[in-house]
Amino acid sequence: MSKKTLFVDMDNVIVDFKSGINKLPREVEEEHVAYHGRNERGEPNDADEIQGIFALMDPMPGAIEAINKLSEHFDLYALSTAPWNNSSAWSDKLLWIQKHFGRGPGSPLYKRLILSHHKHLSQGHFLVDDRLANGAREFGERQNSQHIHFGQDPFEDWSKVLDYLLERR
Ligand SMILES: [Mg+2]
Structure with a gap:
């Protein structure tokens, strides 16, 4: 499957x-x-x-381990919005992914970074996002697509989100 x-x-x-x-x-x-x-x-x-x-930011608690684990069970992509008025953010986000997950084909996010202000145009089963902006709300309104609202009950942290997703892989 x-x-x-x-x-x-x-x-x-x-x-x-x-x-x-x-x-x-x-x-x-x-x-x-x-x-x-x-x-x-x-x-x-x-x-x-x-x-x-x-470039200065640390990972969220449990995030690196969760991404590594989830990449084994899902077709996984990072889907982020880079600020329109900060061109360095567009390259810093790529460099951040490479720094924390590796640069090469062994990385769970190798060539799997999507920068978009229109997240609903990306079609899939789940979007884990702490906000409703930039198309996240619309993503969840589509049939068979779910917005997992990170940070909100019952998805307060990565351990809860990880359990939820692994049960639905
Ligand atoms: Mg966010």
Whole structure:
């Protein structure tokens, strides 16, 4: 039987976005904040537009192990949106995948990175995403396609999502 198709978002699903903010060089952060300001939590506004920020981010807990495991049982792709106003994010996302999963054909995500503002155009059984934006909601509205809302009950973390998906492979 052929494998089901599974798409996995990057930011706040595989990639810990906030860890990139915490690792920004101080002068880079200050220069950005001078133009964009800070939010109520004290973080830079529009942090996703800071050049190079995506390269600094750590994996989410359990994400690397989950992707490796799921790639054995699903036709698996990373499906992420790169900010329109941050060209470095488009290459940083590729470099991040290569750094954490390997560059060659042995990587579970080798040539399986899709950057899109229209996730619903990718057809498959599951999309694991922490947001409804950029087509994630529409993806889940299609018949036989499910949006797994990462971070929300009952999909709070990778151990829960992994169990759920492995039962439905
Ligand atoms: Mg996300």
